[in-house]
Amino acid sequence: MGSQVHTHVYDPSCPKRPKAQVQAVLVRAERHCEEQNLRLTPIRRRVLEELGRERQPMSAYLLADRLSQGRTVAPVAVYRALEFLVSAGLARRIASKSAYVICEHGPASGTALLLICKGCGVVDEMLCEGLDRVLNRATAQVDFATHRPLIELEGECASCTSRYGAPDCVS
Ligand SMILES: [Zn+2]
Numbered sequence: 001m002g003s004q005v006h007t008h009v010y011d012p013s014c015p016k017r018p019k020a021q022v023q024a025v026l027v028r029a030e031r032h033c034e035e036q037n038l039r040l041t042p043i044r045r046r047v048l049e050e051l052g053r054e055r056q057p058m059s060a061y062l063l064a065d066r067l068s069q070g071r072t073v074a075p076v077a078v079y080r081a082l083e084f085l086v087s088a089g090l091a092r093r094i095a096s097k098s099a100y101v102i103c104e105h106g107p108a109s110g111t112a113l114l115l116i117c118k119g120c121g122v123v124d125e126m127l128c129e130g131l132d133r134v135l136n137r138a139t140a141q142v143d144f145a146t147h148r149p150l151i152e153l154e155g156e157c158a159s160c161t162s163r164y165g166a167p168d169c170v171s
Helices: 019-035 042-053 060-067 075-087 129-140 158-162
Strands: 091-094 099-102 112-117 123-128 150-155
Touching (some): 042 075, 042 099, 060 075, 060 099, 075 091, 091 112
Antiparallel strands (some): 091 099, 112 123
């Protein structure tokens, strides 16, 4: 396809994102919300932070569970926060799993491929510019405007393929 591919190199033995990366996600989100006049309320921020810790998609219920320490956080509140994060371009909803991941490439990114590993459950996001052009050409023929297109691909990640992936990891 001759496309320019951007993807991440991460430590496949650790499904958790390092703290510094989670912090970077939050800083980027704060800046984006400020620029766009969006409110990153405490619950929205907490949901984004929790989501950012994992490389595996999380459901609203799981997130509500994680956030309910000391004080119960209702799943409906988490849903609303997730809806905001998705519309703000800070998170992505994985339709096939009814679960969410952070948007790794930021709100301005084009067509994203979500690589969903059936072995370890890790989701990696990659951008594919060549694919952008192909999709735009195809959808333009029927006057269809896509918004933040997302393609879910199921398969096996490199570490599961080579069997060196150790899913247990201390965060
Ligand atoms: Zn895997």
